[in-house]
Amino acid sequence: MARDVQVTFDCADPAALAAFWAEALGAAVQAPPPGYASWDEALEAFGVPPERRNDASAVVDPDGRAPRLFFQRVPEGKQVKNRVHLDVRAAPGLSGEERMAALEAEAERLVALGARRLERHEPSPPLDAGHVVMADPEGNEFCLD
Numbered sequence: 001m002a003r004d005v006q007v008t009f010d011c012a013d014p015a016a017l018a019a020f021w022a023e024a025l026g027a028a029v030q031a032p033p034p035g036y037a038s039w040d041e042a043l044e045a046f047g048v049p050p051e052r053r054n055d056a057s058a059v060v061d062p063d064g065r066a067p068r069l070f071f072q073r074v075p076e077g078k079q080v081k082n083r084v085h086l087d088v089r090a091a092p093g094l095s096g097e098e099r100m101a102a103l104e105a106e107a108e109r110l111v112a113l114g115a116r117r118l119e120r121h122e123p124s125p126p127l128d129a130g131h132v133v134m135a136d137p138e139g140n141e142f143c144l145d
Helices: 014-025 039-045 096-112
Strands: 006-011 056-060 068-073 086-088 116-121 131-135 141-144
Touching (some): 096 141
Parallel strands (some): 006 068
Antiparallel strands (some): 056 068, 131 141
């Protein structure tokens, strides 16, 4: 792909949702600008009032391979099913029961972090290897694939 891509989530609590996705993906919440020990310190220096300091957050891949995930606060809640969603590749190279067991283990880990399990789709060869549909803490659907 010729251009960088950022995936943006509208949400109510950017810091909390960024923390969830950082843990879920083995990524990191984006560090504050150089010279600042924390985002709160940086935002204070930039003149951002306290009530606006959770307007946005981001998650980055420490290796720089995956797109940046950006979380922005919006006033309205989620209304309908996502038209675009993330597939978290939790069982690459696995098949059958071994694959489904790996997906179930990852689903349990993510539920402990605040996700909800929505449904399991059994493998149906030749094209579908099976997957688990989940929702993040704010209800955004994603698949464990």
